[in-house]
Amino acid sequence: MENIQAIRGTKDILPHEVIYWQYLEKTASEILTKANYQEIRTPIFEQTPLFERGIGEATDVVGKEMYTFTDKGDRTITLRPEGTAGVVRSYIQNKLSASGGVDRLWYSGAMFRYERPQAGRQRQFHQIGLELLGSDAPRGDVEVIAIATDILKALGLKNLTLQINSVGSKEDRLAYKQALVDYLTPYKADLDADSQDRLTRNPLRILDSKDQKTQEIAKKAPSILDFLGNDSQKHFNQVCTLLSLLGISFELNPRLVRGLDYYTNTAFEIISSDLGAQATVCGGGRYNGLVSQLGGVSTPAVGWAMGMERLILLLEKLQPLKATSPDIYFVSRGEKAESEALVIAQNLRHHGFKVELDLSGSNFAKQFKRGDRSGAKICLVLGDSEVEEGTIQVKNLETAEQKTLSQADLITNLLSTEIR
Numbered sequence: 001m002e003n004i005q006a007i008r009g010t011k012d013i014l015p016h017e018v019i020y021w022q023y024l025e026k027t028a029s030e031i032l033t034k035a036n037y038q039e040i041r042t043p044i045f046e047q048t049p050l051f052e053r054g055i056g057e058a059t060d061v062v063g064k065e066m067y068t069f070t071d072k073g074d075r076t077i078t079l080r081p082e083g084t085a086g087v088v089r090s091y092i093q094n095k096l097s098a099s100g101g102v103d104r105l106w107y108s109g110a111m112f113r114y115e116r117p118q119a120g121r122q123r124q125f126h127q128i129g130l131e132l133l134g135s136d137a138p139r140g141d142v143e144v145i146a147i148a149t150d151i152l153k154a155l156g157l158k159n160l161t162l163q164i165n166s167v168g169s170k171e172d173r174l175a176y177k178q179a180l181v182d183y184l185t186p187y188k189a190d191l192d193a194d195s196q197d198r199l200t201r202n203p204l205r206i207l208d209s210k211d212q213k214t215q216e217i218a219k220k221a222p223s224i225l226d227f228l229g230n231d232s233q234k235h236f237n238q239v240c241t242l243l244s245l246l247g248i249s250f251e252l253n254p255r256l257v258r259g260l261d262y263y264t265n266t267a268f269e270i271i272s273s274d275l276g277a278q279a280t281v282c283g284g285g286r287y288n289g290l291v292s293q294l295g296g297v298s299t300p301a302v303g304w305a306m307g308m309e310r311l312i313l314l315l316e317k318l319q320p321l322k323a324t325s326p327d328i329y330f331v332s333r334g335e336k337a338e339s340e341a342l343v344i345a346q347n348l349r350h351h352g353f354k355v356e357l358d359l360s361g362s363n364f365a366k367q368f369k370r371g372d373r374s375g376a377k378i379c380l381v382l383g384d385s386e387v388e389e390g391t392i393q394v395k396n397l398e399t400a401e402q403k404t405l406s407q408a409d410l411i412t413n414l415l416s417t418e419i420r
């Protein structure tokens with residue numbers, strides 16, 4: 001029988017890789033916490049209409065990429081393809097806005113999209129993201145962008161570019177859509193198939209097409225920035241001014257869009273030049289219409305999500321991170337010694353030492369070899385004679401010094417050294 005393999009587009013995160021994930025999670029959560037964002041954990045599956053309404057049926061994510069199935073109770077269920085819809089659903093359902101103030105939430109976890117797997121693109125992948133709910137201030141947009149750039153900086157990542165745009169208000173977009181369709185229609189035959197389809201369904205997304213020919217055409221399209229009304233223009237100018245005030249550099253990209261009606265004003269992406277084709281590490285923007293779209297009281301909001309696999313790819317290139325070694329490798333042989341070692345090891349752990357107990361029962365030479373390989377600073381040795389005498393041998397693996405201690409003195413002695 002053939003061994004069962006992980007599903008295409010999924011990946012095990014192995015122990016030597018987990019270190020990078022823990023480092024990323026710790027760095028991000030510290031920065032998020034400093035800006036008083038609170039973590040929220042929502043379910044991995046939700047009712048399908050949440051995503052249809054919360055992401056939009058005209059998007060690739062909903063149109064083509066969702067893992068949707070019917071459960072045994074005949075409900076239509078979808079594995080979350082992104083985090084915002086679930087967070088907003090929870091925000092409404094749990095009345096998190098009851099205080100009437102601003103709510104700052106972050107999340108991280110697995111997301112699922114049926115896409116063609118490649119470097120930086122999986123079917124189960126992970127995002128870390130935040131949502132700032134209850135403020136329409138340009139300072140809110142800038143706060144979330146600054147947190148993103150702070151996280152990337154703290155991770156030591158370089159060669160990143162922040163691109164920003166404004167998609168204006170619903171009304172601004174209506175005028176722009178018409179101008180865009182008027183511009184694109186004569187080129188219809190030259191657009192990729194998806195974009196031809198979008199010309200009627202969701203023309204803004206054509207600007208986002210990855211097809212080269214379509215991109216060439218889109219380059220000369222009218223700019224949405226020329227269609228912003230006064231309020232949108234003012235909001236966008238303030239965002240740009242405040243970014244500069246914080247010393248955050250950015251590029252304007254008028255082709256950067258979110259195609260749906262509940263997106264408003266700011267849209268942004270952070271792009272790496274070290275990742276090849278899947279280069280966007282962070283995508284976000286303002287979505288003032290989403291909370292009401294999902295049945296809540298109209299609430300302005302802005303947020304972003306980072307693709308964790310892509311960040312890990314960058315981190316792995318940047319610096320080798322190693323798992324920490326045990327402080328102590330514990331070698332024992334003989335029935336009595338082995339059970340006594342178990343007790344002493346436990347006691348050492350309770351005193352704060354990281355202890356690996358050799359469970360092999362093999363001869364001392366083999367156990368010592370494993371001790372050397374473990375990276376531990378100290379090897380403890382317990383055999384029949386030590387048990388009889390109530391002693392234990394302490395071998396310093398860095399200096400090869402060896403001494404015999406009474407078991408009663410072991411902890412005090414080790415605590416006075418600097419092995420922890």
Ligand code: ATP
Nearest residue numbers: 113115120121122125280281282283305306307310
């Ligand atoms: P892309 O253009 O790469 O498909 P997207 O616009 O679909 O991205 P968002 O929905 O904005 O992406 O998600 C935010 C981030 O999550 C992306 O910038 C990317 O880093 C990451 N991401 C999205 N889809 C995947 C995937 N299938 N595998 C790994 N990471 C992903």
Ligand code: MG
Nearest residue numbers: 060061113115
């Ligand atoms: Mg995508």
